[in-house]
Every structure is written in structure tokens, then in C-alpha cells.
Amino acid sequence: MSANSRLTIAAHALTWIGLYQRRGHEVATSEQIAASVNTNPVVIRRLLAELRKAGLAESRRGAGAGWMLARDLAAITLLDVYQAIEPGPVFALHRATPNPECVVGHGIGPAMTAVYDGVEAALRAELAGTTLEDVLRDILKAA
Amino acid sequence: MSANSRLTIAAHALTWIGLYQRRGHEVATSEQIAASVNTNPVVIRRLLAELRKAGLAESRRGAGAGWMLARDLAAITLLDVYQAIEPGPVFALHRATPNPECVVGHGIGPAMTAVYDGVEAALRAELAGTTLEDVLRDILKAA
DNA sequence: CCACGTCGTAACAACTAGAGTTACGACCAT
DNA sequence: ATGGTCGTAACTCTAGTTGTTACGACGTGG
Numbered sequence A, B: 001m002s003a004n005s006r007l008t009i010a011a012h013a014l015t016w017i018g019l020y021q022r023r024g025h026e027v028a029t030s031e032q033i034a035a036s037v038n039t040n041p042v043v044i045r046r047l048l049a050e051l052r053k054a055g056l057a058e059s060r061r062g063a064g065a066g067w068m069l070a071r072d073l074a075a076i077t078l079l080d081v082y083q084a085i086e087p088g089p090v091f092a093l094h095r096a097t098p099n100p101e102c103v104v105g106h107g108i109g110p111a112m113t114a115v116y117d118g119v120e121a122a123l124r125a126e127l128a129g130t131t132l133e134d135v136l137r138d139i140l141k142a143a
Numbered sequence C: 001c002c003a004c005g006t007c008g009t010a011a012c013a014a015c016t017a018g019a020g021t022t023a024c025g026a027c028c029a030t
Numbered sequence D: 001a002t003g004g005t006c007g008t009a010a011c012t013c014t015a016g017t018t019g020t021t022a023c024g025a026c027g028t029g030g
Helices: A006-022 A030-037 A041-053 A078-085 A103-128 A132-142 B006-022 B030-037 B041-053 B078-085 B103-128 B132-142
Strands: A057-060 A066-069 B057-060 B066-069
Touching (some): A006 A030
């Protein structure tokens, strides 16, 4: 399916900011976050920019700049994060429209769309059941 | 997520074969299927080869060759098809291993894996609830 | 009011996967 | 033997993800 790591990285970044703030710091820099994720700071800034658009994160510029959570970890579900960074569906229909003169070619689109809608709903329900607070609790429990 | 159309095409092909056989034909050629899907026959042969490996389809070679279902449409769920063609997970973890000296970097992997396992289970359960017979019924009902 | 640290973002390269296409050998009923 | 079809390799094209460099914009602290 060519799965990507965007949800993982986004959850990592937000959780890291949350823990960092909980330890008394105001803002976290993309460089600090990137050091934990083990990637380039620009990758973090790009992802956090999308999360900011979705109202999950905030940023400050200038000296002493950095990133903050817009809401508490407990108020952010993985579904919120997912929706902020993954606009498209999990399954795609045909790239080229199938033969409309064929019964199957004509009806397969709507039929599969109905199934895919159900799948997306199940996926979202599952993601909605976990908050970043849950993720952090898991992390600290295992440490 | 860069979703692909493999599940859609695979379901289309199998359903087409099923309907074609139900109308009295022995085998369906990749060219006929490709004409309904509106793609290249090789694309169909490649996909059906994977479905054959999973025991969902069979093929004959030589003259009068072509494809058949290995099981009835009612005995093939979309989960069967999905598993035959999509080996990987929907969500990936970090590409590079995160910083193990950071609490979050160390614990985020297992934490997200637990969530992703739940998501995959929900997705599979949803796909398991629909057979190709259901898909064909939808198609014929809408026609 | 300037300097420094950080964000914001464009631009590019590397890599991967999906999809389409061509080509050709293998196979087998007729 | 012939012709139709599968089996599969090889190639191209496209798009998305990730990493990287670069540089302007910004604003706080000195």
C-alpha cells in the first residue's frame, strides 16, 4: 500500500512537545523534536505546520521561538492527528473509469465505495479511541 | 497516503469472472477482463497471479485458456482479496529508528504499534463482512 | 536598533510504489 | 503445426514520501 510514517511522526512530535511542556518548558524547537524523532528539522516543521492548520499546535517566531500544543494531550485523539495530515482515502477506485457498458464496470464503483466508506468509518472510530495522553501513558508505563 | 486501486481492480476482476461463469462460460481471458476494467491485460494477469497464489483464482494455459474462480463468489470475502494483494500494513513506523535515549523516542514505537494493530484488526473485520457475492448483488441491484 | 536564533517555505534530489506498455517464450487444444 | 492465451521480464511514466540545503521573515534580548 506504500504506507507512510506521517501519523507516527506527527504523534511523536506532539507527544514530545506535551511531555516537554509538562516538564516546565514553554516551547519546543523543531530541532529538539527532530533529535528525538531522528530526522531533519524541516520534516518536523512541515508536519507541525499542517497540525497548526488543524488547530492542534501553535508556533512562535523570533528569538525564543518554537512550538506549543494548542490543546492538552488528553484533548487530542489520533483521529484528530490523522485527519490533519491525511486528506485522502485509504483505498482508491479505478484510475481510469471502467467500461460503463459492462454491468460490472458500471456498478462496481458505487458498490466498492459503500464498502470503503464502512472501512474508513471503522478506521476512524479506532483512531478516535486513543488520545495522545493515552499514548504518553503507554510510553511512560513501559519506561 | 498514496492509496492504490489494487483491491478495487482485484474485486472487479473476480466479480467479472464470477458473473461470466454464471452465464455459462468456462473461462474468462485477461483481455476480456481488462476491457471491463479499462486497463492493460498484463495488469490483470499480474493481479490474478497473486490471487491464484492465495487460492482464490485458477488459470489454464494453451488454447482456450483463461481464468476461473477457485471458489464461489459467496466464499470469497474482500478480506481474502485484501490479504492476497496487500502484504504490508496501512501505517508505517519511523523510517529511521528514533532516539532510544529519549523516553518518547524509546517508547513511541511499541505504543503506536498497539494502536495500529487495533486499526488493522478493525479494517480486516470490516472487509471480512462483505463477500464478492454481496458486491455482485449490489451491482445487479443498481443496474 | 541590531544580532541571533528560530520559524516558514521554496527548491531540489533520492527513493519507492503503482500503473501502463511492449515483448517474447511457454503452453496446449484443435 | 498453428494460433490463442498465459507467464513474466523489462522498461517508462507518474506521484508521493523523505531528506536536505538555502534563505528570507520575524521578534526577543541585549
